Amino acid sequence: MKLICAKNELLKSVNISLKAVSSKTTMPILECILIDASATEITFTSNDMELGIETKVKGIIEEKGIVALDAKLFSDIIRKLPDSDVCIQTDTNLNTTITCEKAKFTIPGKSGDDFAYLPVIERSEGIEISQFTLKEVIRQTIFSIAANENNKLMTGELFEMKENILKVVSLDGHRIAIRKIELKNNYPSRKVVVPGKTLNEISKILSGEVEDQVKIFFTDNHIVFEFDDTVVVSRLIEGEYFRIDQMLSSDYETKVKINKREFLDCIDRATLFVKEGDKKPIIITIDDTGMQLNINSQMGSMNEEIDIDKEGKDIMIGFNPKFLIDALKVIDDEEISIYLVNPKAPCFIKNEEESYIYLILPVNFNTAR
Amino acid sequence: MKLICAKNELLKSVNISLKAVSSKTTMPILECILIDASATEITFTSNDMELGIETKVKGIIEEKGIVALDAKLFSDIIRKLPDSDVCIQTDTNLNTTITCEKAKFTIPGKSGDDFAYLPVIERSEGIEISQFTLKEVIRQTIFSIAANENNKLMTGELFEMKENILKVVSLDGHRIAIRKIELKNNYPSRKVVVPGKTLNEISKILSGEVEDQVKIFFTDNHIVFEFDDTVVVSRLIEGEYFRIDQMLSSDYETKVKINKREFLDCIDRATLFVKEGDKKPIIITIDDTGMQLNINSQMGSMNEEIDIDKEGKDIMIGFNPKFLIDALKVIDDEEISIYLVNPKAPCFIKNEEESYIYLILPVNFNTAR
Numbered sequence: 261m262k263l264i265c266a267k268n269e270l271l272k273s274v275n276i277s278l279k280a281v282s283s284k285t286t287m288p289i290l291e292c293i294l295i296d297a298s299a300t301e302i303t304f305t306s307n308d309m310e311l312g313i314e315t316k317v318k319g320i321i322e323e324k325g326i327v328a329l330d331a332k333l334f335s336d337i338i339r340k341l342p343d344s345d346v347c348i349q350t351d352t353n354l355n356t357t358i359t360c361e362k363a364k365f366t367i368p369g370k371s372g373d374d375f376a377y378l379p380v381i382e383r384s385e386g387i388e389i390s391q392f393t394l395k396e397v398i399r400q401t402i403f404s405i406a407a408n409e410n411n412k413l414m415t416g417e418l419f420e421m422k423e424n425i426l427k428v429v430s431l432d433g434h435r436i437a438i439r440k441i442e443l444k445n446n447y448p449s450r451k452v453v454v455p456g457k458t459l460n461e462i463s464k465i466l467s468g469e470v471e472d473q474v475k476i477f478f479t480d481n482h483i484v485f486e487f488d489d490t491v492v493v494s495r496l497i498e499g500e501y502f503r504i505d506q507m508l509s510s511d512y513e514t515k516v517k518i519n520k521r522e523f524l525d526c527i528d529r530a531t532l533f534v535k536e537g538d539k540k541p542i543i544i545t546i547d548d549t550g551m552q553l554n555i556n557s558q559m560g561s562m563n564e565e566i567d568i569d570k571e572g573k574d575i576m577i578g579f580n581p582k583f584l585i586d587a588l589k590v591i592d593d594e595e596i597s598i599y600l601v602n603p604k605a606p607c608f609i610k611n612e613e614e615s616y617i618y619l620i621l622p623v624n625f626n627t628a629r
Numbered sequence: 630m631k632l633i634c635a636k637n638e639l640l641k642s643v644n645i646s647l648k649a650v651s652s653k654t655t656m657p658i659l660e661c662i663l664i665d666a667s668a669t670e671i672t673f674t675s676n677d678m679e680l681g682i683e684t685k686v687k688g689i690i691e692e693k694g695i696v697a698l699d700a701k702l703f704s705d706i707i708r709k710l711p712d713s714d715v716c717i718q719t720d721t722n723l724n725t726t727i728t729c730e731k732a733k734f735t736i737p738g739k740s741g742d743d744f745a746y747l748p749v750i751e752r753s754e755g756i757e758i759s760q761f762t763l764k765e766v767i768r769q770t771i772f773s774i775a776a777n778e779n780n781k782l783m784t785g786e787l788f789e790m791k792e793n794i795l796k797v798v799s800l801d802g803h804r805i806a807i808r809k810i811e812l813k814n815n816y817p818s819r820k821v822v823v824p825g826k827t828l829n830e831i832s833k834i835l836s837g838e839v840e841d842q843v844k845i846f847f848t849d850n851h852i853v854f855e856f857d858d859t860v861v862v863s864r865l866i867e868g869e870y871f872r873i874d875q876m877l878s879s880d881y882e883t884k885v886k887i888n889k890r891e892f893l894d895c896i897d898r899a900t901l902f903v904k905e906g907d908k909k910p911i912i913i914t915i916d917d918t919g920m921q922l923n924i925n926s927q928m929g930s931m932n933e934e935i936d937i938d939k940e941g942k943d944i945m946i947g948f949n950p951k952f953l954i955d956a957l958k959v960i961d962d963e964e965i966s967i968y969l970v971n972p973k974a975p976c977f978i979k980n981e982e983e984s985y986i987y988l989i990l991p992v993n994f995n996t997a998r
Contacts (some may be wrong), residue, residue: 333901333928340898366963367929376907529709529732559702560736 261297261325262349265317267341267360273304273317274335276490279461281331282308282318289374292328293335295348297321298373299600305378311458312378313465314490327354327369333358337365355369378493381484383477387426387443391472391611393486395427397439398463400616405456406432416497419476419483423447429504435517435583436504436619454483454503458494507606507619512599516546517569520596524588527581528554534558535603539576541623546570546600555581577603578625587618630666630694631718634686636729642686643675643704645859647694648830650700651677656744661697664717665741666690668881675700675745680827682748685858696723703765704855706734747862750853750987752846756795756812760841760856766797766808769830769959774825775801785822785866788852792816798873799825802951805873805988823852827863834859837846876988882966885915886938886940889965893957894920895933896950901924910947910992915939915969924950946972947994956987969993 271446282290285308294305302317327350338346341360353456354369354484391526399419411433450491462485466474474487485492527542533555534540545552548570555564577600587609588596597606603622610617643662651659654677657791663674671686690889696719706716710729719725723738767786775783780802787798795810831854835843843856854861896911902924903909914921917939923932956978957965968977970989 331742337898337899340894340901342894362935363895363931363933365898365931452862493867524707525711527731529706529734532705532709532734560734561731562734564732 261295261322261327262323262347263295263297263302263319264345264347265302265319267338267343267346270317270338270346271316273489274331276315277304277306277313278331278335278490279465280308280311280313281360282566287374289328289370289489290376291331291619292370292375293331294326294328294372294377296326298324298326302324305375306415307376307378309376310455310495311461312493314378314491314493321350325350326351326372327356328372328375329369330475333367336385343533349611353559362459363389365501378491379482380417381477381479381482381493382536383475383484383486385447386475386477386484386486387421387445387447388475389426389441389443390470390475390557391440391466391474392468392470394474394485395463395468397441399457400439401428401430401437402459402463403430403586403590404432404435404437405430405617409533410476412497413453413455413499413501416455417459418501419452419454421447421450423449429501429573431502431504434580434621436507436617437587438504438508438614438617438619440615448490450478451501452478452483453497453499454455455494455497458483458492459626462492464555465492508617509601509606512572512601512608514546514575515573516551516598516600517595518566519553519589520591522566523551523596526566527584529564530555530562531581531585533560533562540626542581543578543625545574545576547574575600575603578623579607579620580623583620587620591618597611630664630696631716632664632666632671632688632690633714633716633978634671634688636707636712636715637714638687639707640859642684643700643707645684645834646673646675646682647700647704648834649675649677649680649682649861654804656743657997658697658739659745661744662700663695663697663741663744665695667693667695674744676745676747678745679824679864680830681745681858683747683860683862688876692718694719695741697741697744698725698738702736706736707951710757716861720811722786745848747860748851748869750846750848750851750862752844752853752855754816755844755853755855756790756816756845757815758795758810758812759839760835760843761837761839763843763845763854764832764837766810767828768976769808770797770799770806771825771828771832772799772955772959773801773804773806773987774799781866781915782822782868782870784826785824786828788823789823790816790819791891794818798870799822800871800873803949803990805954805986805987806956807873807983807986809855809984816860819847820870821847821913822868823854824863824866827852827861831861834861877977877986881941881977883915883939883941883944883969885920885940885967885969887920887935887966887967889957889960889963889995891935892920892965893954894954895935896957898933899924899931900950900954902931904928908949909951910993910994912945912947912954914943914945916943944969944972946976947992948976949992952989960985960987 277293296303302319304312336372347359358365423446424443428439429438477484530542540557543554549564551568584624606619606621630979646662667671671688674683716728725738727734785830796986797808800975824959846853909926910921920935920937975988975990
């Protein structure tokens with residue numbers, strides 16, 4: 261095999277491929293990027309058996325061939341090369357020479373025979389949204405998936421199509437995040453659960469541009485994202501996702517409109533007194549004079565008042581400040597509405613159209629105090 | 630005590646004070662910043678018993694007093710306050726209330742009675758250089774002090790005054806870094822060894838501006854840096870520093886002029902094949918065709934050629950690539966000169982005026998291969 265590619269093209273493709281390279285595996289071939297130049301195009305493939313990525317690389321094939329190279333070493337070499345044309349050439353033992361200007365690297369290659377190629381997926385009924393939208397939707401929901409694997413379904417996100425709406429849901433037992441996107445067409449009803457890791461990795465590859473599109477296809481076991489020169493295939497998480505509709509009520513006793521920035525900064529200051537792993541709640545008191553935030557810990561105490569627009573009853577309620585911060589950070593609105601029922605019922609942060617809904621369970625602050 | 634200071638002034642002074650706060654100590658008072666507003670000025674003092682810093686803070690004293698506050702908590706609070714005037718007030722129990730706009734923090738304070746004030750140092754015969762120069766000199770030498778404390782003197786840097794020259798030297802047994810600065814006046818001969826930690830911390834506080842000056846005073850046991858509104862006092866390291874003059878010879882068999890950037894980039898690429906803790910040398914071959922760099926490891930091999938101007942004999946010599954990289958990174962010259970004698974003798978990288986000299990011992994590459 262002999263290829264000539266610009267350093268920048270290689271680097272772009274290598275960075276994309278790295279997202280699906282296994283870091284801890286007993287199969288060394290999964291630590292490789294497969295370079296396939298056996299036909300008319302150069303493709304890089306990586307696959308950690310849950311997530312697989314195939315991306316096309318611009319370049320010239322001077323001699324056809326296939327080789328698998330250690331992904332970390334290959335990417336480190338490409339990254340440090342001068343900004344010029346790079347020649348990648350294998351000998352009969354798959355020893356691979358990478359030459360750029362006067363620098364010449366030689367590393368061992370592996371045959372592609374053992375490589376786990378991506379499954380062949382029949383694409384039908386794909387939805388199409390902008391890369392910007394997909395990236396935003398992931399950012400605005402991914403923080404509330406569960407970190408541990410006790411409940412596999414909680415480590416993923418529900419993607420639900422219904423008519424012309426894509427609904428994305430994540431939850432971890434303490435909170436729920438929901439984003440709704442309007443699609444251009446109507447689609448048959450469908451629910452799948454996509455691994456959080458897949459979404460994290462894909463959002464790093466997406467350009468985030470409004471004009472760039474991404475096509476999404478579904479099969480029984482896989483989800484496929486197609487964009488630019490790249491195809492990402494991920495396994496789905498099996499099982500039926502949680503029924504969240506019964507948790508979403510539109511009744512409330514107190515409604516508060518508040519400046520998001522002020523609220524977020526104030527909670528952020530309060531967390532100074534919360535040590536890692538500590539379950540110290542922030543206590544919010546809402547009455548006709550405004551909203552008051554309090555936190556008390558061994559280290560000290562803080563209180564601060566914020567102006568609000570209030571409708572309905574007075575209330576005093578406690579929250580894990582992290583859960584409020586996580587939700588507030590991803591909301592782009594300057595002013596937000598908070599809906600409360602009583603100190604033991606979840607609060608909702610949502611907009612009028614309900615294009616986003618964040619549900620957060622309160623903390624019993626009398627005992628926690 | 631009651632003070633009013635702008636948030637930014639407080640933050641600046643807190644950040645300076647933090648550099649001399651003990652992180653691991655059995656004396657909680659050393660984890661504090663002492664706020665002294667007992668007279669007409671506000672000063673913050675911190676002292677880890679080796680390094681002490683006193684800095685003046687702009688602000689208004691409404692009620693005189695002294696309090697010691699936990700440095701980390703105090704700095705975290707100041708950092709997160711809105712950009713406005715801050716009121717710091719203590720009650721009779723030294724509980725301290727920090728108020729800024731509508732935010733109000735309360736933290737416990739300590740009396741200043743147990744605080745280790747800075748030693749009173751008589752200032753005489755101080756040298757004066759620009760903050761830029763001092764910061765540069767530290768940056769260009771600090772990397773070659775020894776990391777471990779086996780030999781205390783190697784963890785510091787020699788500051789030697791002689792006539793109108795300040796010479797700064799660091800060494801770790803494998804290499805020596807020397808910088809010479811011309812002073813405005815002549816000074817009596819003097820040698821002191823300044824702890825590396827002191828120099829690291831002070832270079833973080835220095836503005837680095839050419840117009841800003843720093844005065845340096847010496848006593849038998851201390852060095853004092855005075856600049857802006859800040860005084861830094863550090864203990865010196867006791868003992869007689871190594872005699873390096875006998876190691877510095879101006880004889881050479883081979884002299885090479887080389888583009889620094891090219892040389893550095895090339896060695897940087899070669900280090901891809903050097904794992905952490907590995908003693909793999911880079912082998913440099915110099916002959917009439919140029920300089921060739923080679924590295925061989927289990928992971929693979931690299932070689933690269935660089936154009937040079939050569940005088941004298943051909944040579945093949947091995948180096949720890951890290952030592953070359955460390956020196957090359959801090960040299961500002963575009964083209965550098967390397968002086969070599971034989972594969973077992975140290976190489977010198979220095980300029981004509983010898984305002985900088987880097988000595989690096991070679992590695993025996995035949996056995997290491």
